[in-house]
Amino acid sequence: MNTNTVTYKKLHNTALIAPKTSGVYLWRDKDNTILYVGKAKHLKNRLSSYFSGQKDIKTRTLIKHAYSIEYITTSNEYEAFNLENTLIKQHHPKYNISLKDDKSYAVLRITNEEYPRIFKTRQLIQDGSHYYGPFPNSTALTLFIDALHNIYPLRHCKRIKKQKNPCMYYHIEKCCAPCCNKCSAEDYNSIIVEIRSILEDNPAKGIQKLENNMKTAAHELKFEKAARIRNGINALKELRMQNAVVDFNPESRDYIGFARSGMLTSFAIIKMRSGKMVMRDVYRTTTLKDDDELLSEFIRSYYVEKEIIPPRIYVQNTKDREFCEKWLLQEHNIKTHILKVTPRLKNHLRHDASMKMAIFNAQEDIKRRIRERGDIPAMKELQKILNLDSIPKRIEGFDIAHIGGKFPVASLVRFWQGNPDKKHYRYFRLKTTDGIIDDFASMKEAVSRRYTRLLNEQEEMPHLIIIDGGIGHVNAAQGVLDSLKLSIPIVGLAEKDEAIYRPSNSTPLILPRRSDALRLMQRVRDEAHRFANTRNQTLRTKENIVSVFEQLPHVGKKRINLLIEKYVSLHKLIEASVQEIADVLTISHSHAQDILAAAKLLQKQRQKVIKNKIATSTNYAEQLAKLAAKNDGFQNVAEKDI
DSSP, X not given: OOHHHHHXXXXXXXXXXXXXXXXXXXXXXXXXXXXXXXXXXXXXXXXXXXXXXXXXXXXXXXXXXXXXXXXXXXSSHHHHHHHHHHHHHHHOOTTSOOOEEOOOSEEEEEOSSSSOOEEEESOOOOSSOEEEEEESOHHHHHHHHHHHHHHSOOOOSXXXXXXXXXXXXXXXXXXXOGGGTSSOHHHHHHHHHHHHHHHHTOHHHXXXXXXXXXXXXXXXXXXXXXXXXXXXXXXXXXXXXXXOOBOOOOOOEEEEEEEEETTEEEEEEEEEETTEEEEEEEEEEEOOOOHHHHHHHHHHHHOOSGGGOOSEEEESOOTTHHHHHHHHHHHHOOXXXXXXXXTTSTTHHHHHHHHHHHHHHHHHHHHHHHHHHOSHHHHHHHHHHHTOSSOOOEEEEEEEEEETTEEEEEEEEEEXXXXXXXXXXXXXXOSTTTTSOOHHHHHHHHHHHHHHHHHHTTOOOOSEEEESSOHHHHHHHHHHHHHTTOOOOEEEEETXXXXXXXXXXXEEEOOXXXXXXXXXXXXXXXXXXXXXXXXHHHHTOHHHHHHHHTTSTTOOHHHHHHHHHHHSSHHHHHHSOHHHHHHHHTOOHHHHHHHHHHHHHHHHHHHHHHHHHHHXXXXXXXXXXXXXXXXXXXTTOOGGGO
């Protein structure tokens, strides 16, 4: 029996003999360092849950690094809540929430100096400077600051050194040269007051001033300057749109949203004061907490200063709400209401908009974190689960989209290091299944065309293929790969139950919902689905459908629009009754009969064309195999040959 098995059994036994009371439990590693602190209403049940059922990635990580579990019983759950908080603050466990302020958003800084400077920064220094932001669009902020420097003679140098002769910026009218006493502090600060007014109080007035300067520059034939000011105007409009949230509710309140991916967790806080958003901030952490326990631990970690606690805090869920309110009252002597945004809440829509903004910011930060690091945990888990030879850094996903067999397209998306690689996205306008519903044949054609081309051009193959579909789709694609003599791992992800199918194996693999591997596969599948549907919608535009309905008798432009709105396709029109068509178009019964008869005849003609297509292209994979043998491999096989 190896060491890992012995340790696992020891941990499990500790859980089984734990008392059935409330308390706090501590996971420790071999060096006796505390890895994680949690609280429980029922210690035995909570600890046993770590060893039952399918375990997600965060639980497996904790068990892998743990060596022992100890627990401290308490008389009630609130006492456990307080003790957990004390132990976390004392020991700073690795897998509990340890907040890190995300400074990735840029802010505009106006320094606290006699002659203030204005510049972009990501670091906040509490020296009396004024900060505006944060602004997610750093480029827009840069353009706006450039526009300010083009209009106002602002200081550029970091330190003012008194000198006799001014620098170049003075001569090109971009600085008033306070270093040479060319302007007084009073005059200079009147400019700063005007800029602060643009940022704080009257953006419309500021935009008007910028537009006047742009027109003046253009009139003086200074077109480059005019263009820079124009860019600044656009940037200011975008910055105001991003950062100005006003709801005219004077109540001070915070909105806390969170998002997570595996152990990665991001919190976003929207602070509303006097009806305006005064701060939007994001905090990053890694934690093993369940979703319903996250907010209580965050509240205890974040609200450590009495001055920042508002009368109301709005959250995504209210587990431990009473404990948190009681803790804030005991710790800081502040009575705060913690509320969940629900339709029953007064002024629900107003609160819902701010709550959604907080959640959206947290979700965006999670996406950014995954992009920054690459989705390594998910790829490693995929490698282990699917028994791959290497980490699947290059993943390609396929999906089929059509409407009743009409305008069938296949999408191909590529992910590199767990993130979308959009320059390698492709779509296929399917030829062999136009007008018929056969997703398996469609998948064969798409996979054939894709990997025939890669073989011809000697391009790199993916490490893994993910099909949006079940066992039938996977087997269809695997048949093509076999014909091409390619050994690329392939799986299908069926939307129902998120089941994973492998070739020639009808028993699906079901992963825990929190699995990083499943999350990555879902991202690939969903992106392929989105890309396919986008292309299909483009193809089935109004013009494509109009061309069919135009061939029907007694139908003009207005009636074509009515048919499109009601039936969308010729196939659905044929299924309608004569009376229904007469009612929809407000026409006589005989005219409706003529339209229905003509539609059926037109459909037969279209089906005949489709049958001819199928007859001339029987089996895509067989044709590929024949061409391969004929051309000594695939060096000379091109898509046009098929």
